[in-house]
Every structure is written in C-alpha cells, then in structure tokens.
Amino acid sequence: MITISESAQTHFAKLLSDQAEGTNIRVFVVNPGTSQAECGVSYCPADAVEETDIRLPFNGFDAVVDQESAPFLEDAEIDFVTDNMGTQLTLKAPNAKAKKLSENASLHEQVEHMLTTEVNPQLANHGGQVSLVEITADGVAVVQFGGGCNGCSMIDVTLKEGIEKEMIAKFEEITGVRDITEHQSGEHSYY
Numbered sequence: 001m002i003t004i005s006e007s008a009q010t011h012f013a014k015l016l017s018d019q020a021e022g023t024n025i026r027v028f029v030v031n032p033g034t035s036q037a038e039c040g041v042s043y044c045p046a047d048a049v050e051e052t053d054i055r056l057p058f059n060g061f062d063a064v065v066d067q068e069s070a071p072f073l074e075d076a077e078i079d080f081v082t083d084n085m086g087t088q089l090t091l092k093a094p095n096a097k098a099k100k101l102s103e104n105a106s107l108h109e110q111v112e113h114m115l116t117t118e119v120n121p122q123l124a125n126h127g128g129q130v131s132l133v134e135i136t137a138d139g140v141a142v143v144q145f146g147g148g149c150n151g152c153s154m155i156d157v158t159l160k161e162g163i164e165k166e167m168i169a170k171f172e173e174i175t176g177v178r179d180i181t182e183h184q185s186g187e188h189s190y191y
Contacts, residue, residue, distance in 0.1 A: 001054075001056065001065070001070065001073055001074055001075075001076070002027055002056060002063055002065070002073055002076045002077070002078065003076070003077045003078070004058055004063065004077075004078045004079075005077075005078065005079040005080065006059075007079065007080040007081070007082075008078045008079050008080040008089065009058050009059045009060070009061075010059075010080070011080040011089065012025055012058070012060075012061055013059060013060040013061060016043075016060070016061050019043055019045075020045060020046075021046075022045070022046030023043055023044065023045050023046065024043075024044045024046075024049075024055075024061045024062040024063065024064050025041055025042070025043065025044055025061060025062075025063050025064065026041070026042050026043070026044035026048070026063075026064045026065070026066075027039070027040075027041050027063050027064070027065050027069070027073060027076070027078070027091075028040055028041075028042070028065070028066060028069045029068075029069040029072045029073060029093065029096050032068060032069055032071075032072040032096060033072060033097065033098055033099060033116070034097065034116075036124075037072065037096040037097045038096075039073075039076070039091050039093045039096050040091075041078065041089070041091060044064045049064055050066065052066070052067050053065065053066055053067070054066075054067065054070055071095070071099045071100070072093065072095050072096045072097075072098075072099060073093055073095070073096070074095050074099070074100045075093075075094055075095060075100065076091065076092065076093040076094075076095075076096075077090075077091070077092045077093075078090070078091050078092075079092075097116060097117055097120075097121070098112075098113050098116040098117045101113050107135060107171065107173055107174075108132065108134075108135055110171065111132050111135065111141055111167065111171065111174070112131075112132050114166070114167065114170060114171075115130055115131065115132055115143075115163075118166070119162075119163055119166070123147075123148075123149055123158075126147075126148045126149070126152070127147045127148030128145060128146065128147040128148040128149030128150070128152065129145070129146050129147050129149065130143050130144065130145050130146075130149065130163065131143065131144055131146070133180060135173075135174070138175060139173050139174050139175035139176070140174075140175055140176045140177065140178050141167055141174055141176070141177045141178070142177075142178050142180055143159075143163070143177060143178070143179055143180070143181075144179070144180055144181050145179060145181040145183075146181075149181075150181060150183055150184065151183045151184050152183075155179070155181075155183060159177060159179050160177075163177055164176060164177040
C-alpha cells in the first residue's frame with residue numbers, strides 16, 4: 001500500500017527513538033476522495049492505535065493507517081530527500097483525491113473518477129466542482145455544477161469545449177454531456 005524509502009525509514013526511526021516506547025507513525029488522508037484531500041504523517045502513540053487500523057511493518061517501526069484512509073493511500077510513496085535547499089520529507093499519494101479504479105469499474109465509476117481527478121482540480125481553482133448525476137441510455141453524461149461554477153458566465157465553454165470534448169475522447173460510450181444545474185448568478189459565481 002505505502003512505500004517508504006530507506007532514507008525515510010532511517011529518518012522516522014531516528015525521530016521515534018526520542019518518543020515514548022511503542023510510538024509509531026500514522027499515515028492518513030484528511031477529506032479523502034475529494035479535491036480538498038490532504039495527506040499527512042504524525043506520531044502514533046501505542047494507545048492511539050484502533051482495532052480497525054492497518055499496521056504496516058517497516059525497519060524499526062510500523063506505519064499505522066486507518067481504514068478510511070487506506071484505499072486512498074494505495075501506491076503512496078514517502079521519501080526523505082537531501083538537496084541544495086536542505087532535507088525534506090515528501091509524501092506522494094496519487095489516489096488521495098479518488099480511490100484507485102478497479103479493472104472492472106463501471107462506466108459510471110470511470111466517468112466519476114475522471115471528473116474527480118482531472119476536471120474538479122481545475123474547477124477548484126475557481127471555487128467550483130462538477131458531479132455526475134447519471135448516464136442516460138443513449139450515452140449522455142448528465143452533470144451538475146456547484147460552487148463558483150453555478151452562474152459562471154463561462155459555464156457553456158467549460159461544459160462543451162472542456163468536459164464534453166475530454167469525456168467523448170476518453171469514453172467511446174459517451175455521446176455528449178448535459179448540464180442540469182439551475183444556474184443563478186451571484187457573489188459565489190466565478191465570473
């Protein structure tokens with residue numbers, strides 16, 4: 001689930017040697033599966049480990065992961081690098097914003113994953129997001145916008161020139177995209 005480089009393992013072991021006996025590290029995701037997902041690492045005292053936690057053994061310590069975070073930490077990598085700027089602990093979790101898709105994921109799951117991982121991070125720059133409502137029998141993806149996208153004057157361009165083009169190119173079953181949002185301009189609108 002999580003790969004921790006040798007240099008990061010050495011770094012954690014050194015930090016943990018100054019902590020109470022039985023202290024490990026906890027790797028977690030706050031707001032998993034959303035565009036606001038944030039990954040973190042903290043100390044995990046022995047009395048903070050829950051029965052449902054997953055323990056991953058490493059060199060001299062365990063990495064403890066809660067069940068909610070686990071699917072979002074698939075393929076995560078922790079490294080401790082030294083460069084001209086000094087030392088830095090890095091945590092890369094490519095699935096933090098959306099669970100890794102299974103090989104037999106449905107079209108609905110694949111489209112939702114695309115919106116979550118590719119479209120929503122761009123829309124989040126303007127305080128917006130889009131979600132999949134349904135895929136009709138004739139292959140039209142029905143979506144709904146929220147946040148800064150609701151009432152934005154550029155929504156038609158975003159829908160047709162951005163989302164629809166990407167979706168049709170990526171999924172042969174998709175024939176178009178339709179927005180069902182009742183757009184109301186206001187202070188929340190980006191434009």
